[in-house]
Amino acid sequence: MEVDKQQNGxxxxxxxxxxxCALAVLYFLMGFTTVLNDTLVPFFKQGFNLTYSQSSLVxxxxxxxxxxxSIPAGKLVGAIGYKKGxxxxxxxxxxxxxxxxxxxxxxxxxLFLAALFVIAIxxxxxxxxxxxxxxxxxxxxxxxxxxxLIQGVGSIGTTLAPVFGAHFILSRLEAAPDQASGVxxxxxxxxxxxxxLVGIIVYxxxxxxxxxxxxxxxxxxxxxxxxxxxxxxxxxxGIFCYVGAEVAIGTYLTNYVADVLHITEHKANVYVSYYWGxxxxxxxxxxxxxxxxxxxxxxxxxxxxxIVLILGSVLSSGNIAVWLMIAVGLCNSIMFASIFSLSVRGxxxxxxxxxxxxxxxxxxxxxxxxxxxxLKDNLTWGISFLIPALxxxxxxxxxxxxxQKTAPTT
Numbered sequence: 001m002e003v004d005k006q007q008n009g010x011x012x013x014x015x016x017x018x019x020x021c022a023l024a025v026l027y028f029l030m031g032f033t034t035v036l037n038d039t040l041v042p043f044f045k046q047g048f049n050l051t052y053s054q055s056s057l058v059x060x061x062x063x064x065x066x067x068x069x070s071i072p073a074g075k076l077v078g079a080i081g082y083k084k085g086x087x088x089x090x091x092x093x094x095x096x097x098x099x100x101x102x103x104x105x106x107x108x109x110x111l112f113l114a115a116l117f118v119i120a121i122x123x124x125x126x127x128x129x130x131x132x133x134x135x136x137x138x139x140x141x142x143x144x145x146x147x148x149l150i151q152g153v154g155s156i157g158t159t160l161a162p163v164f165g166a167h168f169i170l171s172r173l174e175a176a177p178d179q180a181s182g183v184x185x186x187x188x189x190x191x192x193x194x195x196x197l198v199g200i201i202v203y204x205x206x207x208x209x210x211x212x213x214x215x216x217x218x219x220x221x222x223x224x225x226x227x228x229x230x231x232x233x234x235x236x237x238g239i240f241c242y243v244g245a246e247v248a249i250g251t252y253l254t255n256y257v258a259d260v261l262h263i264t265e266h267k268a269n270v271y272v273s274y275y276w277g278x279x280x281x282x283x284x285x286x287x288x289x290x291x292x293x294x295x296x297x298x299x300x301x302x303x304x305x306x307i308v309l310i311l312g313s314v315l316s317s318g319n320i321a322v323w324l325m326i327a328v329g330l331c332n333s334i335m336f337a338s339i340f341s342l343s344v345r346g347x348x349x350x351x352x353x354x355x356x357x358x359x360x361x362x363x364x365x366x367x368x369x370x371x372x373x374x375l376k377d378n379l380t381w382g383i384s385f386l387i388p389a390l391x392x393x394x395x396x397x398x399x400x401x402x403x404q405k406t407a408p409t410t
Contacts (some may be wrong), residue, residue, distance in 0.1 A: 019207045020150065025198060026086060027154025030126055033093065033119065033191060035158040035250065037062055038272050039165025042254045042265045047173055048109050052252070056373035059251050061113045063243070063365030065120035073128045074356030083207050085129035093122025097192030104185050111186075122195075122258025126277055131340060132355045147337040152283030156274035166269040223354060232354050235343025238398045239361035241333045244368025245306075245388035249328055250275060251369050256381055260321050271322060275329040282333025290334060299338045299399030305390040306331035314382035326357065335395060364391075
């Protein structure tokens with residue numbers, strides 16, 4: 001594994017500074033744009049008088065894109081390269097954000113969902129480009145730590161998004177409930193302009209050309225790769241469960257807090273920033289811890305803690321219930337990077353295809369979130385939150401047993 005014109009034989013860390021900074025900005029914008037959906041769910045539920053399952057279509061169609069686009073996006077990135085893939089992702093996400101204006105003019109929920117679908121295509125392309133680029137940009141042994149660190153910077157965006165949404169979206173909806181559609185135009189115009197600007201900057205930057213086993217020709221079929229690498233096979237379901245649990249909790253946390261504490265959605269939405277902020281803190285700590293402990297062991301421990309926190313939350317009330325659920329964000333912090341790095345370990349030339357498969361598994365954000373919404377419409381918060389708890393149970397098993405059997409230790 002090497003970086004052209006940046007290293008000869010040994011890894012020169014100074015050559016990574018510029019690309020890592022660019023990737024940090026990329027992850028900030030991806031996190032900000034994605035987590036803003038957590039504000040849109042209660043926004044559309046109130047503004048369009050929807051049920052939980054109807055409002056959850058925001059997340060359903062957004063994350064459905066991963067199942068439909070990840071593999072084609074992976075092929076596109078393989079053809080044009082990581083850098084151009086990132087630029088395409090920024091431009092497509094910007095286009096989707098601009099589409100919020102015509103959607104607001106027609107005041108139709110389906111048009112907003114279509115705009116979000118376009119944004120998601122851009123985000124998927126960005127993620128398919130960035131994840132393998134980060135893992136290739138340095139030693140394989142520190143891939144989880146490196147990806148966790150960059151995602152930690154991205155968590156600043158996920159932490160700020162709920163505060164932004166509470167101020168610019170939910171508060172204005174409460175002030176003018178009859179003008180729901182128009183409330184979204186200005187925030188998303190700002191987002192679109194920023195995405196487009198950063199896309200242009202990335203295009204102008206001279207990022208290192210990564211040449212590794214990832215970019216080598218691989219003639220293996222997808223089914224053959226999965227069969228030969230059980231760590232990938234079980235890791236795909238691990239990513240599905242993790243993203244599903246993470247997104248489901250973030251999506252319904254506003255309404256959960258509002259119901260538990262008997263406050264408005266505007267005030268409750270601010271609590272979501274603590275949930276994502278926990279991931280920021282956890283990723284910064286996790287990037288250090290993963291250098292000294294086996295990745296699969298850390299993954300198993302924090303998955304078990306997440307289960308305990310969720311059960312403790314639904315069995316309690318008031319502020320205790322709220323803060324226990326928020327604390328799950330700390331556990332989420334290093335899960336994606338850990339599962340991803342364990343899944344692609346040892347795949348060599350098949351890593352690119354594996355990245356596409358793992359990105360497809362982010363579809364869990366659509367399925368798990370919708371399933372939990374259906375349960376909430378018909379039952380209680382306590383029953384519905386058992387769904388993410390079961391997801392973390394699988395992740396615990398993957399870290400505790402499956403990955404130890406199928407992947408080398410660190």
